[in-house]
Amino acid sequence: MIDTLLMPFSYGFMARSIWVGGSVGVVCALLSCFIILKGWSLLGDALSHAVVPGVAIAYWLGLPFVLGAFVSGLLAVLGIGVVRGNSALKGDAVIGVVFTAFFALGFLLISLNPSTISLTTILFGNLLGISSGDAWQLVAIAGGCIVIIALRWKDLLLYCFDEQHARALGFNVRYLNILLLAMMSLTAVAALQTVGAILVIAMLITPGATAYLLTDRFGHMLWIAPLVGGLTAMTGAYLSFFFDTSVGGLIVVLQTLVFLIAFMLAPRHGLLAHRRRWQQEASS
Amino acid sequence: MSRHNERPSDSGPAIVVDKVSVRYASGQWALENVSLTLESSSICALLGINGSGKSTLCKAIMGFLPPASGRVAIFKHAVRHAQRRNIMAYVPQVEEIDWDFPVSVYDVVMMGRQGRMGFLRIPARADRVAVETSLARVGIADLAKRQIGALSGGQKKRVFLARALAQESRIMVLDEPFTGVDATTENAIIDILKQLRDEGMTILVVTHNLSVVPEYCDTVAMINRNLIAFGKTEHVFTPANLAQAFGGVLRQFPLDLLAQEREPVQEHLP
Numbered sequence: 001m002i003d004t005l006l007m008p009f010s011y012g013f014m015a016r017s018i019w020v021g022g023s024v025g026v027v028c029a030l031l032s033c034f035i036i037l038k039g040w041s042l043l044g045d046a047l048s049h050a051v052v053p054g055v056a057i058a059y060w061l062g063l064p065f066v067l068g069a070f071v072s073g074l075l076a077v078l079g080i081g082v083v084r085g086n087s088a089l090k091g092d093a094v095i096g097v098v099f100t101a102f103f104a105l106g107f108l109l110i111s112l113n114p115s116t117i118s119l120t121t122i123l124f125g126n127l128l129g130i131s132s133g134d135a136w137q138l139v140a141i142a143g144g145c146i147v148i149i150a151l152r153w154k155d156l157l158l159y160c161f162d163e164q165h166a167r168a169l170g171f172n173v174r175y176l177n178i179l180l181l182a183m184m185s186l187t188a189v190a191a192l193q194t195v196g197a198i199l200v201i202a203m204l205i206t207p208g209a210t211a212y213l214l215t216d217r218f219g220h221m222l223w224i225a226p227l228v229g230g231l232t233a234m235t236g237a238y239l240s241f242f243f244d245t246s247v248g249g250l251i252v253v254l255q256t257l258v259f260l261i262a263f264m265l266a267p268r269h270g271l272l273a274h275r276r277r278w279q280q281e282a283s284s
Numbered sequence: 285m286s287r288h289n290e291r292p293s294d295s296g297p298a299i300v301v302d303k304v305s306v307r308y309a310s311g312q313w314a315l316e317n318v319s320l321t322l323e324s325s326s327i328c329a330l331l332g333i334n335g336s337g338k339s340t341l342c343k344a345i346m347g348f349l350p351p352a353s354g355r356v357a358i359f360k361h362a363v364r365h366a367q368r369r370n371i372m373a374y375v376p377q378v379e380e381i382d383w384d385f386p387v388s389v390y391d392v393v394m395m396g397r398q399g400r401m402g403f404l405r406i407p408a409r410a411d412r413v414a415v416e417t418s419l420a421r422v423g424i425a426d427l428a429k430r431q432i433g434a435l436s437g438g439q440k441k442r443v444f445l446a447r448a449l450a451q452e453s454r455i456m457v458l459d460e461p462f463t464g465v466d467a468t469t470e471n472a473i474i475d476i477l478k479q480l481r482d483e484g485m486t487i488l489v490v491t492h493n494l495s496v497v498p499e500y501c502d503t504v505a506m507i508n509r510n511l512i513a514f515g516k517t518e519h520v521f522t523p524a525n526l527a528q529a530f531g532g533v534l535r536q537f538p539l540d541l542l543a544q545e546r547e548p549v550q551e552h553l554p
Contacts, residue, residue: 217388
């Protein structure tokens with residue numbers, strides 16, 4: 001029995017995917033705390049799709065895919081900014097136009113040159129088949145972002161909560177804005193490798209949303225979310241060994257399960273707590 | 285980048301708004317050619333109908349909106365410079381804040397200190413003392429641990445006033461601090477503003493509560509995209525100017541009563 005449970009760890013690729021998945025889960029979850037509070041969920045979705053052409057070109061030219069993803073993510077954000085600033089269109093429409101354009105371009109590039117990277121990898125991720133070189137890039141991204149968040153989370157929190165106050169105190173909000181977007185682009189590409197472009201957004205929202213239901217303190221969210229994100233990603237990768245399922249699908253289903261439990265049982269913001277409060281108010 | 289609250293050696297006016305115009309993204313003018321000079325140790329009321337550009341003027345002064353033309357000077361320096369020296373505090377309208385945000389009253393007031401903290405933004409003893417003093421001053425020390433959404437309208441205003449106090453700035457801009465608050469809170473805020481003025485602070489306050497304006501404001505500015513009137517309260521706060529600023533919409537404040545109320549203002553002075 002124990003032998004069976006420990007079996008995944010005896011395979012190098014399994015151990016690697018558990019660690020890589022876990023670190024990507026942690027960093028996505030940390031960012032998700034800022035994304036859901038800033039109201040950037042749609043932008044996160046956009047970025048996770050907009051990095052695809054960059055990844056395709058980078059693979060094509062033999063450059064680190066991180067570089068390609070980063071450039072293409074920033075170009076998309078820039079594009080969104082330009083169209084928004086020069087039209088009366090609503091923000092979500094602009095984001096929709098720009099990110100589907102980038103995604104489509106990515107598809108086109110991949111289909112032109114299918115030998116370098118497959119469409120399935122982009123769409124559904126390939127955590128189990130990740131090369132050790134790519135694995136190191138992902139761990140480097142995750143580590144870098146975790147360090148930046150550890151050092152700068154209070155400024156990012158101030159920026160998300162009250163941008164005007166941040167300006168009044170002389171903080172460079174443009175720099176904080178770019179810092180957050182840059183980290184989102186980088187983690188989007190990391191998550192793309194693990195769960196695929198379609199499910200990246202779950203990694204960038206669900207853990208933060210779960211933590212938000214469980215606490216009223218941002219400091220606590222920064223512990224709960226990565227714990228949820230990291231453990232679910234590791235468990236998903238581990239379980240996929242036995243069930244031979246899509247790793248990305250498994251990870252996101254696990255995250256959703258944890259979210260649902262929080263949604264029902266959270267001490268103050270859960271469904272049952274609300275129900276109890278209504279009954280108390282009705283009876284008093 | 286220095287973030288200290290240096291006292292500039294030069295005295296002179298605290299805020300100079302010089303022929304400032306601001307344009308909306310749609311191309312319409314929000315403000316046109318507005319000029320004001322606010323001296324240190326004074327309170328100025330900013331009056332006007334909804335949509336007259338009061339908030340826009342506040343934001344132009346704070347440096348949140350770039351003027352299309354004209355300039356704002358804070359103690360003779362550019363706004364950017366004043367921001368870095370931590371001398372400008374802003375109390376926003378209630379609608380501008382996400383009240384579901386997972387932060388406590390204490391956290392928000394501590395954000396007033398963030399420009400003074402070191403690289404890791406770890407509060408020092410002086411920061412904690414400033415936060416506790418500010419909370420006590422506005423009378424919400426007992427609410428420090430509350431999540432900000434679980435507060436009444438008056439308490440919400442007090443939190444952001446406390447944050448501005450904790451900042452220990454020299455200029456404070458308040459956008460409608462009396463909207464939706466009870467009389468107790470209104471009086472408490474007015475008392476604090478008067479104390480701050482006596483301590484040397486320059487205060488600009490957007491308000492719709494006209495009846496108390498002569499009680500605590502040294503100067504009054506009325507705008508309706510353009511500047512209608514600006515000057516000492518006793519010269520500017522007149523039925524004629526109010527009628528011009530508010531047109532037909534001024535119902536809750538009988539203009540003819542105002543003329544009689546002008547005299548008793550003296551009684552408030554020591």
